[in-house]
Structures are given as structure tokens and as C-alpha cells.
């Protein structure tokens with residue numbers, strides 16, 4: 263430790279307010295983030311004239327409101343400045359015998375006032391004080407505005423003793439009035455004002471309050487008037503006062519601050535209200551760092567903090583944020599998660615991004631983090647160490663489920679970058695939840711619809727990332743609201759899924775139909791073109807069939823007419839025979855073409871009865887050689903059946919054998935459930951026909967057309983299910 267510092271152990275006297283732990287003397291020159299205590303007057307510098315002004319005003323009015331921006335030093339001024347001076351007898355008219363009751367209104371002002379007063383119960387009734395006193399004191403205080411006066415009269419203050427009631431962080435009463443018990447808040451303020459106004463007992467009231475809450479004072483009857491009479495607006499420290507505040511405490515502890523560092527600090531000390539806490543924290547860090555260096559070489563050498571310490575701790579702007587990050591990094595990952603929950607819970611974003619403290623019970627933090635209270639203790643301990651003071655209560659006050667936790671100083675919310683990000687996250691999370699809860703309420707009343715994307719998507723992402731619980735949501739509404747909101751979200755998700763599934767199915771069905779229609783249209787167009795070609799060929803041959811007999815007759819007649827030679831007659835006869843032969847051939851060809859056309863037309867018209875008739879005239883496809891295979895697709899039909907892709911094809915042996923001169927094959931699916939009944943296949947893909955459907959079809963007819971003009975198209979059939987099963 264630096265020279266001059268002490269190892270003396272602190273004596274803690276619990277029971278005042280959260281900050282009211284007292285030591286017999288200062289343990290270190292710089293308190294860091296926390297305010298100075300009354301016992302630390304020896305290290306409190308720069309406010310001497312202001313302390314005198316406060317005493318004057320208090321003596322006159324017995325009610326004093328010390329106001330100023332956040333972190334300007336109000337609490338310190340009252341404790342280490344004013345109270346310390348009172349106790350030394352600087353308010354001559356009142357003497358030096360003072361009893362101090364120090365409290366913060368927090369989440370139950372009357373109970374906290376009762377606790378702060380308990381110390382005044384005479385020791386004879388100490389046993390009672392330990393057990394039953396608090397409810398009794400509270401009950402007396404609640405009797406009316408003069409409850410405190412009555413209680414003091416009952417208890418009996420020693421002669422010539424004054425009571426100073428310090429209500430630090432008075433602005434907490436506004437939060438309590440809004441979110442807690444409005445009547446109790448009103449009664450509390452009325453009690454303060456009446457106690458200060460009466461003159462039977464020497465009761466003095468001091469409140470400290472952030473100046474941005476001044477306007478809210480009009481909520482309480484009589485308070486604006488009292489504040490108008492006795493307000494003290496805390497001034498900023500001048501450059502000289504600041505210099506004293508930097509160098510004075512080090513001197514008390516036998517140390518020094520290098521002049522270069524003093525100048526640097528004074529130059530870096532800007533106008534924004536967080537500067538004083540930042541300065542204090544940086545000084546505390548540097549002093550702590552100096553204390554860990556080897557002891558000064560020679561006795562009498564003093565510990566010194568210098569520019570190097572300043573650079574090393576991150577300077578005014580970064581020291582606090584870096585330090586808090588260091589503490590966070592020391593924790594194990596699950597504890598880090600608890601720390602995030604804790605700081606998010608202890609901060610509240612007000613209008614216009616005005617982030618403020620929101621004290622909460624330790625058990626609430628545990629519930630939101632979803633852990634046992636025991637798991638929160640080490641996290642609080644890490645952040646409340648005296649050389650950190652990032653959370654209160656300070657070390658020395660035992661932690662329990664009911665302990666009210668608070669941020670050490672509000673500047674931490676603005677300066678610690680990680681906390682800033684957490685608060686942003688909490689704000690976004692709360693905003694989404696509140697919108698969800700509101701819509702759920704409207705939905706129940708039939709005034710809103712279920713959520714769809716993109717709202718639904720955002721809410722589900724929020725649920726996954728934030729894992730909101732009823733304990734978390736309690737801060738923003740009732741448990742019923744939370745359950746309703748989550749039920750609404752689940753219903754929205756289920757309904758959206760159903761809707762999506764339906765759309766997907768419809769698209770799938772439409773696509774299947776489109777494919778089937780396209781294939782069918784293409785096949786029909788091709789068949790029509792072929793049919794047309796067939797018909798014109800048939801017309802030509804029909805004409806030939808008519809003309810040929812005429813030509814033959816003409817030839818015979820000519821031969822007879824001209825009485826040609828026998829040889830010529832023979833030639834004519836031979837010609838006639840040839841012509842007849844040709845006519846027969848043409849007729850046969852015509853028949854074939856006609857048959858061929860009929861068979862093809864049967865396929866084109868999907869005439870199952872005609873097709874099966876033609877098939878009966880040809881051997882089964884089994885003998886020729888056809889195969890089939892099926893593969894499952896990822897799709898399902900609207901009825902939930904699996905879709906398959908089937909391939910129908912001739913076996914290579916058949917292609918080399920009986921089907922050698924095949925030019926085309928058309929597969930006819932004899933199954934009522936299949937829209938696209940005919941599939942055409944050419945040599946390009948080995949005559950393989952492909953279709954998509956569900957269930958194998960029992961019978962497939964195959965129309966095989968040949969290049970060979972004498973060979974009629976043939977219709978084979980085979981059992982496709984059997985073929986698929988064979989594979």
C-alpha cells in the first residue's frame with residue numbers, strides 16, 4: 263500500500279440507507295464512483311465555502327434541498343461537507359450534538375425511514391428494537407404528517423440533541439409514486455414537510471435531488487414552496503477547487519500527484535456532468551496501481567502517481583469502461599450472463615434515452631437470470647469490491663435475497679460501453695414485448711389479427727435470442743399479460759405455418775398440372791403433325807389405287823384396239839400383271855397405313871379400350887423386354903402421398919433384338935388417377951419415358967413405331983409394378 267495508507271479494518275454500521283456504511287476513518291484517498299461518507303471529511307476537498315452556505319441555509323429553514331445535475335457531488339457535499347461540519351459544531355445555534363438518520367426512499371420509503379430511525383431507540387429497549395421495533399416505528403410514522411414528531415417524542419431525544427434526516431437521492435420518490443404506492447409517497451413527503459415546519463422538536467430535513475426532477479416536485483403538495491425557500495444549486499468545482507480535490511487526498515495519505523498529471527487531468531476535465539465520477543474513478547485506479555508497485559526505496563519517500571499511471575489506466579474517458587470490462591472478464595461465462603442480466607435489470611431507459619438507475623432486489627435478478635440467489639452473490643461481490651464500487655450495497659452489508667441492488671453511480675450507465683449496449687438491447691427487447699403484449703390483448707378482444715411476417719419473424723427471433731420469462735416480463739406488466747403474449751405468439755406461428763403449408767401445396771399442385779399439361783400438349787401436337795402427314799400419304803395412295811386400274815384397262819383396250827402382235831399382247835399382259843401386283847401392294851400398304859393410323863389415333867385419343875384391343879393382338883411386352891424403376895422425390899401430394907419419379911424403358915436386349923428398328927415409343931398409363939396418360943420417348947434417351955406420380959401403375963401399354971415401312975406399329979403391355987418390384 264502507498265505510504266500513509268492504513269490497514270485498519272472498517273467498522274460497518276448497517277441500517278441507514280444503502281450507502282450508509284461507515285468507517286471510522288478513510289481507508290484510501292479516493293473513494294472512486296461512490297459518494298464521500300461523513301467520516302471522510304479528511305479527504306474531501308474543494309467545497310469548503312459551499313459547506314458554509316449549506317449550513318446557513320439549513321439553520322434558517324430547517325428544510326434544505328441540495329440540487330444539481332447527476333454526479334455533480336450533491337451526496338458527497340451533504341455527507342463529507344455539511345454533516346461533518348455539523349458534527350464539529352459549525353452550526354453554532356444548534357450545538358454539536360446531532361443524530362443523523364440517513365436513507366434513500368428506494369422501493370419502500372416509510373420502511374426505510376423506520377430502519378434509519380431504529381438506532382435512536384434507547385439501549386434499554388434494544389431487544390425490542392431488534393425484533394418488533396420496525397413495524398411499530400413504521401406504524402407510528404404512517405399515522406399522519408406529524409408521525410415522526412410523535413415517535414421522537416415517545417422515544418425521547420436526549421436534551422440539546424438535534425435530528426438531521428437526510429433523504430439522499432430524493433428523486434427515487436417519483437419513481438415510487440409512479441410505479442409503487444402513490445399514497446405512501448404522498449404521505450412520506452407530507453411527513454418530511456411537516457417535520458421541518460414544526461418547531462417543538464429540533465428536526466432538520468435535507469434532501470439531495472437531481473435538478474432534472476425539479477419540475478416533478480409539483481406532484482407533491484407543498485413541496486415546490488418548500489424547495490423555493492431553501493434550494494441549493496450545487497455549483498461545478500472551479501479549476502482551483504478541482505486541483506485541490508486531486509492533490510489534497512493524496513497528501514493526506516502521504517503521497518503525491520505529479521504536477522504534469524495534475525495539469526493533464528485539469529485539461530482533460532470537461533464540462534459534461536460525468537467528469538467528477540470519471541475523475542474520481544481514474545484517481546482511485548491510479549492510486550491502486552501505485553500501491554501495487556514495490557514500496558518506496560527510502561523511508562520518507564512518498565507514493566506518487568504520474569502520467570504513466572494515467573496512460574496505463576486508460577485516461578479519463580476509458581478508465582471506467584475498461585475497468586468494468588476487466589471485472590466482467592474475470593468472471594466465468596455463466597456469471598457473465600448473470601452480470602448482464604443484473605445490469606440490464608438495474609438500468610432503466612427513460613424518455614429521450616435518459617438512462618437512470620432502477621434498483622432491484624437480488625432475488626429479482628436471480629429470477630430473471632433463471633438461477634438460484636446463491637449464484638448471484640459472487641457476481642455482486644465482484645462488482646462491489648471497495649476498489650470498484652460498480653454496484654451497491656457496499657462491502658460489509660450482508661447480501662440476501664431481499665437486498666436492494668443498485669448501480670454504484672449513474673455515470674457508469676453512460677460510460678461503460680458494454681452496459682450501454684446491454685441497455686440498448688433491453689430497450690429493444692422491452693419495446694417488442696410491449697407491442698406483442700398489446701396486440702395479444704387486442705387480439706383477445708377481437709380487435710387485432712394474429713401476427714404474420716415480418717412481425718412474427720422478428721418476435722420469434724426475439725424469443726429465441728432473449729428467452730423471455732415471466733420473471734423478466736414482470737418489470738413490464740403482469741404475469742397474465744406475459745402468458746397471453748406468449749400464447750398469442752404461439753397461435754400466430756401455428757397459423758402462419760398452416761398458411762405457408764397450404765400455399766406450398768397449391769404451388770406444387772399447380773406446377774405438377776402445368777408440367778402434365780405441357781407434356782400432353784407437346785405429345786398431341788406431334789401426333790397431330792404425324793397424322794396429317796399420314797393422311798396426305800394416304801390421299802396420294804388412294805388416288806394411285808383408283809388410277810392404276812384405269813390405266814390397266816386403258817392399256818388392254820389399246821392392245822385390243824390396235825391388234826398388236828402376240829408378243830406385244832404378252833408384254834401387255836405382263837404389264838397388266840405388274841400393274842395389278844402394284845395395285846395390290848398399294849392397297850396392302852394403304853391398309854397398313856390405315857391400321858397404323860387407327861392404332862396411333864387410339865393412343866392420341868387415349869382410348870383405353872381400343873388400345874387394349876390392339877395389345878391383345880400382339881405378344882405381351884414381357885417377352886419383348888421392358889423395365890421400370892421408381893425413385894422417391896422430396897415432395898408430397900396434397901393428400902400426403904409420396905411422389906415418385908418413374909422411368910419406363912425397353913431393355914437393351916430388346917433394343918438390340920425385336921425392337922431394333924423402333925423409331926419411337928409411346929407409353930400409355932392405364933390408370934384413372936393419372937392426368938398425363940401418354941408419354942412419348944425417342945431413341946435419344948434410349949426410349950425412356952419419365953413421369954412423376956404416386957403409386958406404381960398396374961398396366962403400361964407401349965406403342966412401338968418402326969422405321970421399316972412394312973412393319974405396322976405394335977402395342978405391347980406389361981405390369982409396371984412388377985418391374986419396379988423386380989429392381
Ligand SMILES: Nc1ncnc2c1ncn2[C@@H]1O[C@H](COP(=O)(O)OP(=O)(O)OP(=O)(O)O)[C@@H](O)[C@H]1O
Nearest residue numbers: 294295297332333334335336337338507538539542
Ligand atoms: N469534492 C469532490 N472531490 C472529488 N470528487 C468528488 C467530490 N464530490 C464528489 N466527488 C465524486 O463525484 C462522484 C459523484 O459524487 P456524488 O455521488 O456525491 O454526486 P451526486 O451529485 O450525489 O450524484 P447523483 O446525481 O448520482 O446522486 C463520486 O465519484 C464522488 O466520489
Ligand SMILES: [Mg+2]
Nearest residue numbers: 336337431470
Ligand atoms: Mg447522490
